Amino acid sequence: MSARGQLIQSEDNNTSEDDKLTTVSAITKEKRAVRIMQRFLGPIADDSVFRRVANEILKLEKENPMHYIPCILCRQRNAYEPRCLRLMFLQKVSSPVLTSCLIKGEGGNSIKVALVDSQTEEVVKSGPEATAEVEILVLKGDYAGHEAFNGKSEDFNNRIVSKMEGKTSVLQGATTLRLKEGISSIDNLSFTQNSGWTRILKLCLGARAVNSFPGTTIEPAETESFDLKDNRVTAYAKKEVPSLLDKVSGLKHIGRGITKRLNNGSIKTVKDLLVVLNTNPQRLQEILKVSTKTWEEVTDHAKTCIIDDKAVHVYFDPDSQQKCGAVFDVIGQVKGSLKESRYFPMNMLSDVEQKDAQRMVVRAFEHWEKVGTYKDVNSLLEEFPQTLASTMTENPNQFISCYSPLFDTWEEPGYIYLVTKTWFFCTVLIL
Numbered sequence: 001m002s003a004r005g006q007l008i009q010s011e012d013n014n015t016s017e018d019d020k021l022t023t024v025s026a027i028t029k030e031k032r033a034v035r036i037m038q039r040f041l042g043p044i045a046d047d048s049v050f051r052r053v054a055n056e057i058l059k060l061e062k063e064n065p066m067h068y069i070p071c072i073l074c075r076q077r078n079a080y081e082p083r084c085l086r087l088m089f090l091q092k093v094s095s096p097v098l099t100s101c102l103i104k105g106e107g108g109n110s111i112k113v114a115l116v117d118s119q120t121e122e123v124v125k126s127g128p129e130a131t132a133e134v135e136i137l138v139l140k141g142d143y144a145g146h147e148a149f150n151g152k153s154e155d156f157n158n159r160i161v162s163k164m165e166g167k168t169s170v171l172q173g174a175t176t177l178r179l180k181e182g183i184s185s186i187d188n189l190s191f192t193q194n195s196g197w198t199r200i201l202k203l204c205l206g207a208r209a210v211n212s213f214p215g216t217t218i219e220p221a222e223t224e225s226f227d228l229k230d231n232r233v234t235a236y237a238k239k240e241v242p243s244l245l246d247k248v249s250g251l252k253h254i255g256r257g258i259t260k261r262l263n264n265g266s267i268k269t270v271k272d273l274l275v276v277l278n279t280n281p282q283r284l285q286e287i288l289k290v291s292t293k294t295w296e297e298v299t300d301h302a303k304t305c306i307i308d309d310k311a312v313h314v315y316f317d318p319d320s321q322q323k324c325g326a327v328f329d330v331i332g333q334v335k336g337s338l339k340e341s342r343y344f345p346m347n348m349l350s351d352v353e354q355k356d357a358q359r360m361v362v363r364a365f366e367h368w369e370k371v372g373t374y375k376d377v378n379s380l381l382e383e384f385p386q387t388l389a390s391t392m393t394e395n396p397n398q399f400i401s402c403y404s405p406l407f408d409t410w411e412e413p414g415y416i417y418l419v420t421k422t423w424f425f426c427t428v429l430i431l
Contacts, residue, residue, distance in 0.1 A: 084118040085129060086219035087207045090183075095226035099191045102173075103205070110185040111223075113177060113207050118219065123182040129218065130182045133210035136189060137161075138170045141202035141225030156206060156220045176210065191228060203228050242305045244271040244330070252301045253294050261287050270305050271331060277302065278332035279362045307331065310376040314338065315364035326360035327380065334358055335377070343384040 090112040091105030105111040113134055115124045124130050139159040161170055172192050177184040186205075208220035239250045248267060249259045265287050267273050276284045277299055285295065309330045316325035316338070325338035334357045336345040349357065364371050374380040 083216040084219075085115055085124060085216060086118050087134065087209065087221035088114050088116050088121075089205070089207065089221055089223045090114055093205060093223050093226045096229045097191060097203075097226055098229055098231035100193045100231055101190055103186060103189050103191070110187050111205075112183055112185045113179075113221070115179055115182045115209075115218070125181040128211075129213055129216060130179060132179050132213075132218070134177045134179060134184060134207050135210050136171065136175045136177065136186060137206040137208065138191075139204040139206040139222055141204045156208065156222070159204075160206070161203070193231075202226070240304075242270045242302065244269065244274075244305060244307065244309060246270050246305075248273050252297050253290065254298065258288060258290075261289075270302055273302055274305065274331035275365070278358075279365055312374050312377055312380055313364065314372040314374070314380070315360055315367075315370060317360055317363075318370075326357040326364065328357075328361045328364070332361050332365065334361060338384055341384055343381060343386045345386065 091109060093111065094104050094106050094108065097103055103111065113136075115129060115132065115134075116122060117124060138161040139156070140161060169192060171189055173189040174187065175189065177186070202225045204222045204225050206220060206222045209218040238252055239246060242250050247259075247269060248254050248262050249256075251270065251273070254262070262268070262273070265276075265283075267276055267284075267287070273284070288295065288298065290298065307329065311330055312335055313328055313330075314325055315328075316323060323338070323340060326334060327336045327338060327343065328334050334346060334349075334354060336343055337349060337353065337357045338344070346354070374383075
């Protein structure tokens with residue numbers, strides 16, 4: 001072989017040796033990079049990921065080895081870092097909660113549940129988690145050794161109340177919600193009725209995600225503790241000042257038996273009772289069947305009711321030729337009378353006229369289809385002007401009552417008394 005040929009062969013052998021050394025060096029570096037990544041990223045990635053990252057590092061190392069390695073490790077680690085979210089109740093539960101009654105938030109509003117980012121607490125409005133299903137549960141509330149919820153699922157799960165005293169479920173209604181853009185609301189949910197509950201229970205509502213999402217953790221949520229009461233006990237709780245629409249069972253001395261008798265007589269609210277008291281008190285006494293003292297306490301308690309309905313009603317006597325009528329409020333109290341399109345308030349009526357007006361009110365409730373209604377007294381006065389006392393002084397005989405005879409008479413041995421009736425004078429004649 002010529003010297004030229006030997007030189008070429010020698011160069012080829014040297015190149016082959018250099019390539020082998022380069023390959024061995026690359027493999028060694030790749031293994032080293034894999035070991036480093038396994039040390040730091042082992043819990044969240046597998047070997048195939050490590051090798052892909054190692055190859056990318058080796059390629060970039062040829063260009064700028066000191067610059068790219070930290071950036072790539074950081075970027076890959078962030079890509080596999082788990083996402084932490086948590087559920088949150090946006091309103092407090094209105095306490096106490098009554099069995100068989102809808103669970104509401106403060107102010108009577110629906111309770112909203114949201115999915116938020118654990119770090120920023122911003123609502124998660126996009127992604128598969130934003131439409132996750134959420135289960136509403138009941139948790140044990142304040143008890144010895146229990147502090148605020150620490151976010152651990154173990155603590156949450158240990159406090160779940162699955163059933164109470166033989167009931168198959170604690171809650172009834174929609175216990176599973178579907179998030180929409182990260183938010184949903186509790187609209188139709190209540191505690192089941194249980195006759196075994198004899199004490200107030202401290203409970204919480206809990207919420208946990210039904211779905212699981214790879215790489216994402218969703219912490220459960222719970223409300224503050226609230227009182228749970230049996231609605232059948234509170235139904236007979238007494239109010240110091242009742243309202244018109246309160247049930248009659250809220251009045252003093254009205255228990256279950258009397259309530260049943262009143263309801264059978266179509267007297268269900270305080271307003272119903274006051275109407276009967278003003279129009280037919282004897283009938284109310286027959287229904288209540290109580291002593292005189294108890295009767296006074298029941299009716300006095302009912303009369304403390306605030307009349308927040310300002311409407312007034314008008315009923316005209318069909319037998320009157322002078323178009324006389326009675327004005328009364330929503331509970332049958334006489335407010336005044338009407339005569340020839342003029343309004344006479346209560347303080348301008350005589351005792352006899354007040355009794356006549358009250359009899360007309362009784363007829364009004366019997367013939368309700370003939371009753372007219374005005375939103376308040378001012379609306380009534382727009383159609384029926386009020387008569388002033390000065391007008392009556394000028395011509396008192398003009399306003400003689402249309403509800404009773406012109407004179408009252410009575411007899412004693414040897415005498416006949418004749419009394420004229422106006423608002424301003426009375427004459428006794430001895431015949």
